[in-house]
Amino acid sequence: MDSIQVVQVGKAYKQYPTRWSRLAEWLIPFSAPRHQLKWVLQDVSFTVNPGEALGIIGINGAGKSTLLKMITGTTQPNAGQIHIQGRVAALLELGMGFHPDFSGRQNVFMAGQLLGLNMEDLQALMPDIEAFAEIGDYMDHPVRTYSSGMQMRLAFSVATARRPDVLIVDEALSVGDAYFQHKSFARIREFRKAGTTLLIVSHDRQAIQNLCDRAILLAQGRLALEGAPEEVMDFYSAMIAEKEQQTVRQERLDNGKVRTISGSGEAGFTDIALLNAQGQRVEVLEVGSQAVLEVTVDVKQAVPRLVLGFMIKDRMGQAIYGINTHRLDRALEDVSAGERIVYRFAFPANIGKGNYSIALSLSRFDSHLDTNYEWRDFALVFHMININKPDFVGCNALDADLSIERLRQAASV
Amino acid sequence: MAIGMARAVWNYRGFVLGSVQREFQTRYRNSLLGAAWTILNPLSMIIVYTVIFSQLMKARLPGVDSSLAYGIYLCAGILAWGFFSEVIGRSQSVFLEHANLIKKLSFPRICLPLIVVLNASVNFAIIFLLFLGFLVVTQNFPGWAVLAVIPLLIIQVAFAIGLGIILGVLNVFFRDVGQLVGIVLQFWFWLTPIVYPASILPDGIRPLIEANPMAALIAAYQGIFVYGLWPDWLSLGPVTVLAMMFCLLGMRLFRKRSGEMVDEL
Numbered sequence: 039m040d041s042i043q044v045v046q047v048g049k050a051y052k053q054y055p056t057r058w059s060r061l062a063e064w065l066i067p068f069s070a071p072r073h074q075l076k077w078v079l080q081d082v083s084f085t086v087n088p089g090e091a092l093g094i095i096g097i098n099g100a101g102k103s104t105l106l107k108m109i110t111g112t113t114q115p116n117a118g119q120i121h122i123q124g125r126v127a128a129l130l131e132l133g134m135g136f137h138p139d140f141s142g143r144q145n146v147f148m149a150g151q152l153l154g155l156n157m158e159d160l161q162a163l164m165p166d167i168e169a170f171a172e173i174g175d176y177m178d179h180p181v182r183t184y185s186s187g188m189q190m191r192l193a194f195s196v197a198t199a200r201r202p203d204v205l206i207v208d209e210a211l212s213v214g215d216a217y218f219q220h221k222s223f224a225r226i227r228e229f230r231k232a233g234t235t236l237l238i239v240s241h242d243r244q245a246i247q248n249l250c251d252r253a254i255l256l257a258q259g260r261l262a263l264e265g266a267p268e269e270v271m272d273f274y275s276a277m278i279a280e281k282e283q284q285t286v287r288q289e290r291l292d293n294g295k296v297r298t299i300s301g302s303g304e305a306g307f308t309d310i311a312l313l314n315a316q317g318q319r320v321e322v323l324e325v326g327s328q329a330v331l332e333v334t335v336d337v338k339q340a341v342p343r344l345v346l347g348f349m350i351k352d353r354m355g356q357a358i359y360g361i362n363t364h365r366l367d368r369a370l371e372d373v374s375a376g377e378r379i380v381y382r383f384a385f386p387a388n389i390g391k392g393n394y395s396i397a398l399s400l401s402r403f404d405s406h407l408d409t410n411y412e413w414r415d416f417a418l419v420f421h422m423i424n425i426n427k428p429d430f431v432g433c434n435a436l437d438a439d440l441s442i443e444r445l446r447q448a449a450s451v
Numbered sequence: 452m453a454i455g456m457a458r459a460v461w462n463y464r465g466f467v468l469g470s471v472q473r474e475f476q477t478r479y480r481n482s483l484l485g486a487a488w489t490i491l492n493p494l495s496m497i498i499v500y501t502v503i504f505s506q507l508m509k510a511r512l513p514g515v516d517s518s519l520a521y522g523i524y525l526c527a528g529i530l531a532w533g534f535f536s537e538v539i540g541r542s543q544s545v546f547l548e549h550a551n552l553i554k555k556l557s558f559p560r561i562c563l564p565l566i567v568v569l570n571a572s573v574n575f576a577i578i579f580l581l582f583l584g585f586l587v588v589t590q591n592f593p594g595w596a597v598l599a600v601i602p603l604l605i606i607q608v609a610f611a612i613g614l615g616i617i618l619g620v621l622n623v624f625f626r627d628v629g630q631l632v633g634i635v636l637q638f639w640f641w642l643t644p645i646v647y648p649a650s651i652l653p654d655g656i657r658p659l660i661e662a663n664p665m666a667a668l669i670a671a672y673q674g675i676f677v678y679g680l681w682p683d684w685l686s687l688g689p690v691t692v693l694a695m696m697f698c699l700l701g702m703r704l705f706r707k708r709s710g711e712m713v714d715e716l
Contacts, residue, residue, distance in 0.1 A: 051714050060624060111557035114710035131555040137473065139480050148473065151465035152558060 041123050041204060041235040042086040042109065048117035049104050050075035075116070078104050079259045088123070088203075091236035093246040093267050095274050096256035102239050105256065106130060106206055109237065124203025124235075127153070132193035138182035142173065142192050145181050149196045163199045170225075171195040172218075187215055194222055201229050206237045223249075243271050247355050268355035269296040272415045276300035291416055295395075301412035304341045305400045308378070309334035310417050312396075323387045325424040325435050331383040333398060337373050341411065343402045344370045346381050348417075353393045358433055359385075364404045388435040391424045453702075459559035467562050471569045493578035497585055500525045512648060512677070519589055520677055526582055527676040528645035528669050531603075534575040535611050535665065536636050541567040542615025543632045546623050550716040560709055564619065568612050586676070593679035603671055603682065606691050610664065613697025620704050623712045643669055664690035 052073040054060045059072040079101040086092045096102050107113045108120055110128045136145045146167055150160040168177055171191045176184060184192070198205075207226065226249070230236055240246050246253055246267050253270035255263040257277070263270050273288060276298050288296050313330040314320045323329050331348060347362030363369050363381070370379070396418040402409035427435065460467065479488050501522030505511075512520040545563045546553065553560060586592045622628040643665050644652070652660060660666050667690050671682035 052711070057625075112553075112555065113713045126557075128557075137477070139477060140473065144473075148466075148469050151463070151469050152552075152556060154462060154558070156465050 040085040040121070041088040041090070042092075042237070043121040044082060044084050044105075044109070044118070045120070046118035047079065047082045047105075047108060047115045047120060048077060049079040049101070049108060049113070050077045050116045052076075077259060079108075079115075079256075081118075082256070082261045083118075084254055084261065084264060086235055086237065088235055089230070089233045090252065091230060091238065091250045093250035093253035093270070094237065094239045094256065095241070095246065095253055095270060096262075097278070100256040101259045102256055103130075103208075106208065106237070106239060110206060122204060126204045126206065127197055127200075127202035128206040128208075129194065129197055130206065130208045132190055132197065136181050136189065136193065139180055141180055142171075142177040142184070146192065146196050149193065150199065153197065155200065159200070167192075167195045167199050170198075170221075187218070191218055194218075198222075198225055198229070201232055201234055203233075204235045204237065205229055206239075208239050243275075244356065246271055265296070269298075271355070272296070272298040276413060291419075295416055295419075297414070297416040299412070299414050301400065301410045303412065304339040305335055305337045305344060305373070305411040307333060307398060307400070307412060307414060307417065308336045310396075310398065312418055312420050321419070322421045322423055325387065325389070325391060325422055325427050326437075327387050329385055329387045331381075331385070331396065331418075333381045333383075335379045335381065335400060337375055337377040337379070340372070340374045341402065342372060344373045344379075344411070345399075345401050345403060347399045347401070348383060349397045350389070351395050351397060352433055353395075358389055358394065362399070362401075362404065387422065388437075389422055390430065390433040390435060391422045392433070393419065393421055395419045456559065456561055460562055460565060463559055463562050466558065467566055467569065470562075470566045471573065474566075474570050475573060489577055490581065493581050496529075496578070497526055497582055500529065501585070513650060517591070519591060523586070523591060524648070524673050524677050525646065527672045528643075530575070530578055530582060531607065531669055531672045532640060532643065532645055532665070533578075534571055534604075535607055536640070537571040537574065538568055538608065538611035539615050539618065539632065539636065541571065542612060543618035543622050544629055545615075546619050546712060546716070547626075547629070553713055554716055560712075561705065564612060564616050567615070568608060572608070591676075593675050596675045596679050596681050599675055599682050600672070603668060603687075606687060606694050607668055609698055610668075610690060610694035613694055613699075613701045616701035616705050617697060620701075620708050620712065623715050624708075639663070639665065644673075645669055664693050 052060075053076050054063075054073045063069060063072045082101075082105065084092070094102050094105065104113070106128070107130075108115050109122065110126055110130070136149060140148070143164070146164065147157070147160055150163075151157075155163070171177070171188075171194075173184075173188050173191055176188060177192075181189060181192075205226065226236065230249075236249065238246065238249055250267045253265065253267040254261055255270050255274055255277075262277075263273050269288070288298050291297055309332075311319045311332045312321070312323070313332055314323060315328040317330075333346060333348070335344075335346065337344070345362050345364040347360065347364075349360030350358045352358055361383075373379070395416045397413075397415045398417040399413045400411040401413075402411070424430075427437070430436075430438075475489075479485050482488060484491070501519060504525060505518050505520070505522040511518070512524055542564045545567050546560070549563055552558075553563075583592070583597070618628055618632055622632075642659065643663055644660065649660060649666070649670065667686045671687060674680040674682060
């Protein structure tokens with residue numbers, strides 16, 4: 039059985055031409071509807087399996103919040119159906135129902151009851167809630183004396199006091215200090231391990247790729263894409279860069295990954311190569327060896343300024359290293375049509391073993407989000423092997439130096 | 452459907468009771484005398500109506516000798532009316548006031564008007580018990596007839612909350628309702644024999660009073676407390692039917708529009 043099943047769901051708001059039209063529609067029997075429906079979500083279908091984590095991505099106004107509200111049951115869909123198995127907890131509006139004049143403890147009871155927990159449950163959960171929030175004596179002070187971070191801590195602790203079957207997380211989670219953020223993410227991961235289905239809304243690439251198995255992209259109230267988090271996130275980044283005038287296309291690579299290429303096309307990549315210390319084209323590099331990334335760019339139309347950037351990403355899609363010619367103060371000005379430029383980035387391959395990919399961008403300024411000539415994910419895929427170094431873990435070859443001093447002899451028996 | 456709603460409310464009983472308790476506490480929090488104010492306020496009101504009106508202003512109820520009769524008449528009517536208008540006044544704005552909660556959290560919304568009724572009931576219970584105490588002390592206790600208050604209150608609450616939910620839902624879509632209710636309640640109060648006895652009214656206005664469902668209820672309370680009489684049950688027929696109709700209509704309207712209400716808030 040699916041944990042969450044969303045079937046052709048649509049949400050529309052009624053718009054009346056004047057304030058009186060609604061009254062007329064209500065009071066005049068058998069009259070034709072006087073309102074227009076403004077659809078904010080249309081024909082959205084997806085399922086989430088128990089224990090799965092789904093990311094929901096989309097620009098502001100794409101309909102993410104509306105979708106979540108319908109899943110939590112706050113609003114009703116105008117079309118389609120939503121089926122949910124089990125208890126739902128939502129971290130959408132932390133601290134709803136808190137009253138500033140009452141103590142943290144009293145508010146925990148109130149907020150907990152609003153979440154449908156009863157008094158005995160709350161009494162039993164109170165020690166856990168108190169311990170997790172870590173706000174000490176403040177627990178018995180009025181909430182109005184709290185800092186916003188403390189309020190957040192308490193609210194999060196109540197909302198997650200009991201493991202739900204479905205947990206819905208909004209970006210709200212990025213509130214609070216680094217320590218608590220870490221702690222709350224740990225709790226979410228723990229829930230997931232125990233079988234909780236997750237639904238996460240975020241713009242944060244890291245969070246989506248770290249936590250989710252799959253992702254969906256909402257655009258203009260419709261489901262634009264469903265797939266692996268990395269793939270959807272790439273498409274989303276490209277989509278933002280595009281706005282409208284350019285095209286985004288995705289190609290499926292041999293290794294099953296999806297390459298996203300976008301851009302207005304004034305300049306483009308002709309050749310991309312990774313060279314080893316001997317200058318040979320390779321797909322395998324040795325940890326710690328010298329490498330050169332060679333990129334050939336053809337300029338089709340004159341551009342006022344040209345910046346080339348590259349980024350090495352690990353197999354999870356996390357950035358390992360990235361730099362561009364703007365940041366290196368080597369951006370080219372007034373590049374004319376027909377020019378061919380060869381860029382060579384030389385670097386020591388001090389990264390750990392495993393698979394990596396390189397993403398490339400040609401843009402006018404520092405960010406490809408502004409003017410994007412071409413942006414290409416998975417431009418190149420390479421493999422790191424470790425031959426000469428001790429078998430370390432992680433993606434950074436830090437070459438730790440070791441010294442050991444044994445200061446005291448063990449007493450002989 | 453109704454059973455489902457009842458079960459949902461039962462599951463959220465902690466929230467309902469907690470809200471009632473909290474609202475009660477909020478009022479006197481941060482005050483030095485605290486809970487004493489819950490007694491002092493209504494007590495002062497009873498004293499004003501009884502002592503000042505009957506002793507100082509020498510107001511007399513026609514046909515009754517007791518000097519306190521008018522004060523008791525006034526109190527019986529005003530207490531009952533106060534309960535009624537508190538429920539109406541609060542429930543017509545209850546959905547608007549809790550717009551934030553309704554928009555952002557999923558919980559049985561019917562809890563909100565329930566909280567209004569319970570809160571008003573607590574307030575009424577306090578002042579009513581004080582009033583009964585006052586009657587005992589001044590040896591004006593009406594005897595067994597006082598038990599008739601229970602069915603009267605049930606009819607009154609049903610009438611008030613039925614109407615209140617209708618107004619509350621309408622107010623979300625047409626904000627004029629909230630403004631209108633205040634004005635209507637003013638007229639309604641003065642068109643109900645509460646401050647004056649019905650007997651002083653000119654004949655021309657009589658039918659208007661008879662058509663007023665609250666008039667029969669208030670008259671029943673006044674009969675109990677001033678004369679120790681059991682109510683004329685037949686006269687309460689129309690208001691009882693009306694109360695049931697309002698409750699049914701209110702629930703239907705609420706169920707039909709509660710989804711749309713969230714979008715409108």
